[in-house]
Each structure stands twice: as C-alpha cells, then as structure tokens.
Amino acid sequence: MKYGIVGATGRVGTLLVNIIKNSEDTLGAVMFTGEQTVEFPSDTVITNDAKTLLENSDVVIDFSAPVATQKLLEAALENPKPLVIATTGLNDHQKNLMIEVSKKTPILYATNMSLGVAILNKLVSMVSEKLRDFDIEIVEQHHRYKVDAPSGTALTLAESCAKARGLDLKEVMVTGRSGHVGARTKNEIGVFAVRGGDVVGRHTVGFYNDGEFLELNHTATSRETFARGAIKVSKWLINQGPGLYSIEDALNLKD
Ligand SMILES: NC(=O)C1=CN([C@@H]2O[C@H](COP(=O)(O)OP(=O)(O)OC[C@H]3O[C@@H](n4cnc5c(N)ncnc54)[C@H](OP(=O)(O)O)[C@@H]3O)[C@@H](O)[C@H]2O)C=CC1
Numbered sequence: 001m002k003y004g005i006v007g008a009t010g011r012v013g014t015l016l017v018n019i020i021k022n023s024e025d026t027l028g029a030v031m032f033t034g035e036q037t038v039e040f041p042s043d044t045v046i047t048n049d050a051k052t053l054l055e056n057s058d059v060v061i062d063f064s065a066p067v068a069t070q071k072l073l074e075a076a077l078e079n080p081k082p083l084v085i086a087t088t089g090l091n092d093h094q095k096n097l098m099i100e101v102s103k104k105t106p107i108l109y110a111t112n113m114s115l116g117v118a119i120l121n122k123l124v125s126m127v128s129e130k131l132r133d134f135d136i137e138i139v140e141q142h143h144r145y146k147v148d149a150p151s152g153t154a155l156t157l158a159e160s161c162a163k164a165r166g167l168d169l170k171e172v173m174v175t176g177r178s179g180h181v182g183a184r185t186k187n188e189i190g191v192f193a194v195r196g197g198d199v200v201g202r203h204t205v206g207f208y209n210d211g212e213f214l215e216l217n218h219t220a221t222s223r224e225t226f227a228r229g230a231i232k233v234s235k236w237l238i239n240q241g242p243g244l245y246s247i248e249d250a251l252n253l254k255d
C-alpha cells in the first residue's frame with residue numbers, strides 16, 4: 001500500500017515515516033510546509049500541495065494542523081482517497097467539510113489513535129450514565145509544545161459523558177474557574193488542560209460524589225502508540241465504502 005502522510009516532519013509524522021520505511025508498504029508522498037528535517041526514501045514525492053499528495057497515495061494519514069487538514073479535505077473533494085485524520089483542534093467548518101468529503105470516500109476521524117483511549121471512551125460513557133449524580137471533571141496533561149486546548153481526546157471524552165446524560169456539551173462544559181465563580185452547578189462538566197515537559201498524553205476522567213469518587217485514567221507513554229494505531233486503522237479503512245468512521249468501527253468495539 002502507498003501511504004501519503006500530512007505532517008511527515010512532525011513528532012508523530014516522523015514516527016509514521018520510520019514505521020512505513022521499515023514495512024512492506026511504500027511511502028508514496030509526504031506533505032509539510034517548512035524545513036525538511038526527515039530523510040525520505042528517494043522515490044517519495046515531497047510536496048506542500050494536497051492534490052499532488054492525494055494523486056500519489058492509496059491512503060492518507062494526517063497528523064498535522066487544522067489548516068493543513070482543511071487543505072487536504074478541500075483537495076479530496078476533487079480527488080477522493082481514504083483518509084485517516086488524527087489532527088485535533090478542528091473548527092466546525094472543517095468538521096462539516098469532513099462530513100461532505102466522507103460522502104465520496106471513507107474517512108476515519110479519531111482524536112486519539114490508541115486502543116486504551118477507545119476503551120476509556122466506552123467506560124466513561126457507561127459510568128456517566130450509571131453514576132448520574134456524580135460530578136464529572138476531566139483533566140488532560142500534555143507536553144509543552146501542544147498548541148490546542150483542551151485536547152481533542154478530552155473533548156471527545158467530555159462529549160461521551162454529556163451524551164450519556166442527554167446533555168449538550170456546549171451548554172455544560174466549563175474550561176476554567178477563577179475568582180468568585182459560585183458553587184458548582186449540577187450538570188457542569190469541567191475540562192482542564194495542564195501543559196509541561198514531555199508528557200505524551202494523560203487523560204483522567206473523574207466522577208465525584210459525597211463519600212466516594214471514581215477516577216479513570218489513561219496515560220500514553222510513547223507516541224508510537226498513536227502512529228501504530230493510525231496504520232492499523234488505515235488497513236481497515238481501505239476496504240470500506242464512503243462514510244465517516246470512528247476508531248470504534250475500525251476496532252470492532254461497537255455494541
Ligand atoms: N489522534 C491522535 O491519536 C493524535 C493526534 N495528534 C494531533 O496531531 C497533530 C500533530 O501533532 P504533532 O505531530 O505533535 O505536531 P507537530 O507540530 O510536531 O507536527 C505538525 C506537522 O504538520 C505540519 N504542518 C503544519 N502546518 C502545515 C500546513 N499548513 N501544511 C502542511 N503541513 C503542515 C508540520 O510541518 P511544517 O511546519 O513544516 O509545515 C509538521 O510536519 C496535532 O493536532 C495533535 O493534536 C497528536 C498525537 C496523537
């Protein structure tokens with residue numbers, strides 16, 4: 001299979017390139033805008049143009065930035081190819097574009113490519129529904145270089161918690177508290193970001209009540225987890241028809 005990688009010089013992209021270089025698959029094309037800091041096989045097409053990337057790939061994996069994801073999606077409207085999108089911090093326009101493109105080609109969008117977080121997401125949904133009276137607070141921790149907050153994973157986890165209680169996340173999410181904010185309201189879902197050092201990714205979803213609390217935590221200790229997860233789901237995705245898929249679909253975790 002011929003891979004296209006958007007963000008091939010990034011923290012995760014570099015790992016993807018190395019995994020593909022050491023596999024039976026081929027690196028068809030890579031896309032980034034800045035300096036080339038990674039060595040690519042001599043026959044890999046190096047470009048900052050999404051159309052060229054798509055033309056030289058059987059499947060594209062995207063770990064980049066929202067603006068690059070948007071360029072990829074715009075080009076995919078005319079040149080549809082299976083897309084695995086891992087970039088976080090997408091706005092509503094970019095998410096809608098993804099839905100549009102998924103009518104022409106299979107797209108898998110996951111804010112976290114690890115199996116552990118896919119399971120955590122199912123667990124928090126179940127706990128949120130069963131422990132309805134418990135206050136939910138989510139804390140995510142990431143390295144000092146992360147540019148979006150809260151993390152895509154934290155937002156996905158918060159969405160699952162809200163959905164399980166029939167709540168609209170936009171109405172109940174609280175991302176900061178400072179000053180005389182008053183007592184916590186019943187339906188609030190707190191989502192807080194910590195940034196520092198080289199933390200790969202840590203998410204804790206806490207359910208707090210009088211007399212007891214339950215905290216569910218996932219810690220990623222290596223970015224290879226995300227890179228290998230993306231390769232795994234891409235092999236599943238290329239055999240699917242057009243549609244927008246989740247990591248639960250690819251890992252067969254749906255009830
Ligand atoms: N879903 C998941 O499991 C995971 C998702 N992520 C997400 O993936 C994304 C990338 O993370 P990370 O690797 O740490 O980030 P980096 O900043 O290390 O890498 C970003 C990459 O994207 C490229 N890029 C940035 N802007 C553009 C552009 N306009 N056009 C083309 N390429 C561009 C950069 O190259 P250049 O600057 O040269 O253009 C670089 O290669 C983030 O959104 C992060 O949250 C990260 C880990 C796991």
Ligand SMILES: O=C(O)C1=N[C@H](C(=O)O)C[C@H](O)C1
Binds near residue numbers: 112152200202
């Ligand atoms: O930027 C990162 O590093 C990560 N981003 C993803 C997110 O925003 O949830 C996934 C992972 O936690 C690492």
